[in-house]
Amino acid sequence: MGLLIEHETCTLCGLCVEKCPYGALQQVGGRIRVTEQCTLCGACVEACPAAALSIEEGAAAAPESGAWRGVWVYGEHDDGRFHPVVFELIGKGAQLARALNCPLSVATAGVASGQMVSELTGLPVQSLYVAENKALGPYRDAPHARALATLVQRHRPEALLAGATARGRSLMPRVAVLCRTGLTADCTGLDIDAQTGNLLQTRPAFGGNIMATIETRRHRPQMATVRPRVMTPPSRRGTAVPALRRVPVPEPTSDHLVQVISRAVREEERVHLTEADVLIAGGRGLGGAAGFELLRELAETLGGEIGASRAAVDAGWIPYAHQVGQTGKTVQPDLYVAVGISGALQHRAGMQSSGTIVAVNTDPNAPIFQVADYGVVGDYRAVLPQLIRRLRQEER
Amino acid sequence: MRIVVCIKHVPDTAEVRIDQERGTLIREGVPGILNPLDAHAVEAAVRLKDELSARTTALTMGPPQAEEALREALAHGCDEGVLLTDPAFAGADTLSTSYTLACAIRQMGDVDLVLCGKQAIDGDTAQVGPGIAAHLGWPQLTYARRITSLGGGTIEVERMTDYGNETIRAKLPAVVTALKDLNVPRLPSLVSRMSARRAEIQRRGAGDVEGERSMFGLDGSPTHVVRVFTPPPRGECAIFDGEPEQAAADLVRALKERRII
Numbered sequence: 001m002g003l004l005i006e007h008e009t010c011t012l013c014g015l016c017v018e019k020c021p022y023g024a025l026q027q028v029g030g031r032i033r034v035t036e037q038c039t040l041c042g043a044c045v046e047a048c049p050a051a052a053l054s055i056e057e058g059a060a061a062a063p064e065s066g067a068w069r070g071v072w073v074y075g076e077h078d079d080g081r082f083h084p085v086v087f088e089l090i091g092k093g094a095q096l097a098r099a100l101n102c103p104l105s106v107a108t109a110g111v112a113s114g115q116m117v118s119e120l121t122g123l124p125v126q127s128l129y130v131a132e133n134k135a136l137g138p139y140r141d142a143p144h145a146r147a148l149a150t151l152v153q154r155h156r157p158e159a160l161l162a163g164a165t166a167r168g169r170s171l172m173p174r175v176a177v178l179c180r181t182g183l184t185a186d187c188t189g190l191d192i193d194a195q196t197g198n199l200l201q202t203r204p205a206f207g208g209n210i211m212a213t214i215e216t217r218r219h220r221p222q223m224a225t226v227r228p229r230v231m232t233p234p235s236r237r238g239t240a241v242p243a244l245r246r247v248p249v250p251e252p253t254s255d256h257l258v259q260v261i262s263r264a265v266r267e268e269e270r271v272h273l274t275e276a277d278v279l280i281a282g283g284r285g286l287g288g289a290a291g292f293e294l295l296r297e298l299a300e301t302l303g304g305e306i307g308a309s310r311a312a313v314d315a316g317w318i319p320y321a322h323q324v325g326q327t328g329k330t331v332q333p334d335l336y337v338a339v340g341i342s343g344a345l346q347h348r349a350g351m352q353s354s355g356t357i358v359a360v361n362t363d364p365n366a367p368i369f370q371v372a373d374y375g376v377v378g379d380y381r382a383v384l385p386q387l388i389r390r391l392r393q394e395e396r
Numbered sequence: 397m398r399i400v401v402c403i404k405h406v407p408d409t410a411e412v413r414i415d416q417e418r419g420t421l422i423r424e425g426v427p428g429i430l431n432p433l434d435a436h437a438v439e440a441a442v443r444l445k446d447e448l449s450a451r452t453t454a455l456t457m458g459p460p461q462a463e464e465a466l467r468e469a470l471a472h473g474c475d476e477g478v479l480l481t482d483p484a485f486a487g488a489d490t491l492s493t494s495y496t497l498a499c500a501i502r503q504m505g506d507v508d509l510v511l512c513g514k515q516a517i518d519g520d521t522a523q524v525g526p527g528i529a530a531h532l533g534w535p536q537l538t539y540a541r542r543i544t545s546l547g548g549g550t551i552e553v554e555r556m557t558d559y560g561n562e563t564i565r566a567k568l569p570a571v572v573t574a575l576k577d578l579n580v581p582r583l584p585s586l587v588s589r590m591s592a593r594r595a596e597i598q599r600r601g602a603g604d605v606e607g608e609r610s611m612f613g614l615d616g617s618p619t620h621v622v623r624v625f626t627p628p629p630r631g632e633c634a635i636f637d638g639e640p641e642q643a644a645a646d647l648v649r650a651l652k653e654r655r656i657i
Binding site for chain 1: 407432433489490491494495517518519520521522523524525526527529530531533535536537538539541552556557558559560561562563564565566567575576577607608611617618619620621622623624625626627630631633634635636637640641643644645647648650651652654656657
């Protein structure tokens with residue numbers, strides 16, 4: 001089992017050395033040499049223009065038992081602060097690690113900080129791995145994927161979980177390719193198969209019409225992105241902090257570099273749809289941009305954010321960042337109030353996993369009522385002011 | 397300048413059928429459309445073609461009927477369509493799909509830019525675009541809402557992040573995935589539809605794509621669907637259809653009972 005090199009065919013072009021994600025190939029004394037860093041990922045085989053490299057048969061068999069151990073959560077962070085989904089995944093990851101009788105760790109790339117460690121105080125996290133290189137700079141997909149893949153190759157976790165945020169969904173597919181393993185997107189359920197110890201990854205597909213459970217049987221790590229707000233963060237106990245394990249990684253190669261020109265957070269466009277507990281969403285039935293004023297008032301009363309259907313966005317009543325649905329964002333708040341939204345399949349796909357759904361619509365036959373828990377049949381212009389008045393009374 | 401748009405032919409219906417034995421989706425017999433987000437990638441390609449006199453190739457992998465999506469892309473203005481189709485490609489997951497597409501793109505030799513929709517509406521994974529970029533070793537610019545400049549060997553894109561917006565610049569060749577925000581796709585004229593009907597689609601099988609055969613299709617896919625089920629239905633919807641004042645009061649009471657507020 002291993003990487004085979006036909007030295008007679010090899011032209012010493014060096015492409016394999018360059019393409020190896022793990023730095024496992026070296027050119028020594030007129031020959032290409034494989035080091036123990038090799039994971040048989042096959043990137044060099046693919047890159048070799050002379051077809052001098054091959055992987056010996058049987059190399060892709062079942063992973064050696066015990067060689068891959070531990071559950072990892074990707075520590076998505078912005079300026080050293082972890083994204084809320086990281087804590088949710090620590091909650092789920094701890095359950096999985098218990099079932100597998102292995103440690104749970106958080107892994108990230110960038111520059112380790114004391115704040116990162118202290119944010120994990122009292123949580124069931126054994127180690128915080130940080131793939132470090134100053135040249136990693138501000139977050140960018142390609143160099144961070146490479147750093148994370150290096151970390152994975154060195155420490156071999158059996159499972160790697162990340163939030164299905166915009167970043168997680170861009171980064172993880174790259175990591176999966178570098179590790180030549182499977183990745184399941186947007187999971188809403190994770191479990192361990194009691195017999196095989198495999199990670200059972202459950203996710204909605206076809207707009208939530210079916211659920212599929214997926215396994216990665218022969219490849220490691222088993223990778224999954226998980227929807228924010230589905231898992232529950234664990235409570236903190238004690239003052240223990242994880243062991244900080246800083247792992248120096250090579251400087252990213254220049255051809256992968258993406259330059260960040262500006263990173264602007266325009267206040268009016270800062271929309272936290274996927275993190276909101278309460279969402280008030282408006283559709284075509286609002287009749288115009290002014291209709292969102294009433295929705296904003298209701299959102300303020302309930303402490304929520306504003307969402308919208310595709311129709312309202314396409315009409316130009318509200319920016320795209322607010323769009324919920326298949327071509328917008330998938331949300332899962334505790335309370336979703338759909339106002340003047342008929343509830344096309346494409347919209348329902350983005351919100352039907354919400355905790356409680358309330359629909360306000362003049363048409364009693366609107367499909368939105370099929371997924372709603374409570375429906376008010378009536379004109380929102382009459383219903384919402386009454387609702388806001390009632391809620392304010394309750395507050396007092 | 398050569399631009400490749402990767403597109404997907406997706407079912408246009410909620411009627412989903414499953415091959416219970418293999419645990420894969422049966423796409424035959426279900427009417428298909430061009431994946432809506434891919435239409436924005438196609439539009440972006442066609443606009444760049446007009447600006448930079450680029451050559452645009454629409455590329456897809458799928459069963460023979462996926463050709464329809466390519467014809468749609470041609471009707472929207474793409475120059476040529478390439479269909480990767482072979483029983484050996486069937487059952488591919490996102491790793492294998494992105495690998496096969498990357499092989500085909502590499503084989504074209506002179507590609508400067510790959511455009512994809514953010515995700516397909518059947519799988520919703522958003523993994524194939526970044527997967528292609530990773531297999532090719534190219535930079536990726538995902539969730540693009542505006543292409544601010546292209547030329548001189550670089551591309552600059554304004555993209556949506558979890559934290560707001562950012563503008564990033566990458567060296568070409570690169571992969572861009574499109575948000576709906578990127579543009580408004582044109583409506584093809586009857587004439588362009590008719591010529592797209594007659595256009596020749598280039599078909600390539602597993603023997604034509606230079607790559608490791610073991611990475612194609614079901615065999616090259618690390619993930620396997622082990623179970624498919626329908627989600628548990630939500631309970632009945634309680635309707636309040638009285639006067640607004642009464643309906644609001646009833647709703648607030650119900651939400652309080654559920655401890656939502």
